[in-house]
Amino acid sequence: MRTMDTMAPEVRDLLSEAATWRLLGLLLERPRDGWWRQVDELSQEFSDPELIAATDAAREEAAEGLYLALLGPGGVVSPREVSYRGMEDPGRILADLRAFYEAFAFNPRTEEAADHLSVEAGFLGYLRLKEAFARTRGEEEKAVIAADAASRFRTDHLAAYAQSFAERVEKSGVHYLTLAAQALARRAGPRARAAADACLPLLDEGCLPACGRDGA
Numbered sequence: 001m002r003t004m005d006t007m008a009p010e011v012r013d014l015l016s017e018a019a020t021w022r023l024l025g026l027l028l029e030r031p032r033d034g035w036w037r038q039v040d041e042l043s044q045e046f047s048d049p050e051l052i053a054a055t056d057a058a059r060e061e062a063a064e065g066l067y068l069a070l071l072g073p074g075g076v077v078s079p080r081e082v083s084y085r086g087m088e089d090p091g092r093i094l095a096d097l098r099a100f101y102e103a104f105a106f107n108p109r110t111e112e113a114a115d116h117l118s119v120e121a122g123f124l125g126y127l128r129l130k131e132a133f134a135r136t137r138g139e140e141e142k143a144v145i146a147a148d149a150a151s152r153f154r155t156d157h158l159a160a161y162a163q164s165f166a167e168r169v170e171k172s173g174v175h176y177l178t179l180a181a182q183a184l185a186r187r188a189g190p191r192a193r194a195a196a197d198a199c200l201p202l203l204d205e206g207c208l209p210a211c212g213r214d215g216a
Contacts, residue, residue: 007136014132019045020187021125027054027180028079028118029110030072031062050183057176070172077168081115084161100153104130104146117165120158121184124150154188162188 007015023042029035036058043055071079081097082090097114100106106126112119127150134143166181 011132011135014128014135016045018125018128018132020048020051021121021128023051023055024180024184024187025118025121025125027058027176028071028121028184029112030067031064036062050179054176054179054183057179061174061176066174067177070169070174070177076172077165079117079165080113081117081120081157081161084164097157100149104149115157117158117162117181117184120153124154124158127153155191158184158188159191163190 019042023039023046026035026039026042039055039058043051046052068075070076078084082093085093094114097120101114101123104123104127106123108119108122108126110116110119110122127146131143131146131150134140134146162181162185166178166185169181170178172178
């Protein structure tokens with residue numbers, strides 16, 4: 001295994017991005033046994049002031065009861081994509097997400113639904129890991145497939161509701177969740193409505209490229 005110092009800059013950047021998405025996903029999960037240890041260990045990898053501020057705030061505020069009151073079932077703010085997609089068919093959105101996850105053998109250990117913000121953020125981190133692994137092996141085609149999927153997933157899904165979610169969380173006054181949601185929204189970027197709508201029916205139109213399930 002190569003150390004970070006001997007890796008190509010492109011691979012280092014991909015690993016850093018993967019860790020960022022994973023950390024943001026964790027911060028938007030329910031705090032439970034082992035949660036803080038994972039957040040603390042992962043946060044040691046960063047010097048980004050935005051991420052440091054979010055984890056520092058989590059040390060002061062994060063608690064299961066607070067999280068459930070805000071983001072849990074029946075909470076003040078929904079962390080699920082289907083809640084923000086207006087008249088679009090929730091079943092279609094969930095099927096599209098599962099098509100992405102199954103195509104890349106993404107099986108997170110989580111209690112949350114497929115369209116939960118933390119799961120989607122985790123998937124983007126996973127795709128960046130897949131791309132980094134492919135590039136270290138010189139498998140350019142697999143790297144391009146992972147990169148393209150990450151770009152489309154970010155635009156079609158996370159960007160469709162990350163900003164709206166962040167705005168709602170901000171009104172709650174829970175600082176660590178607000179910081180995490182804002183950081184995630186900035187990385188998700190603005191929604192390209194036309195592109196998202198054109199490629200939503202992945203199952204029918206074959207937008208998702210075949211990537212195999214060989215673990216690469």
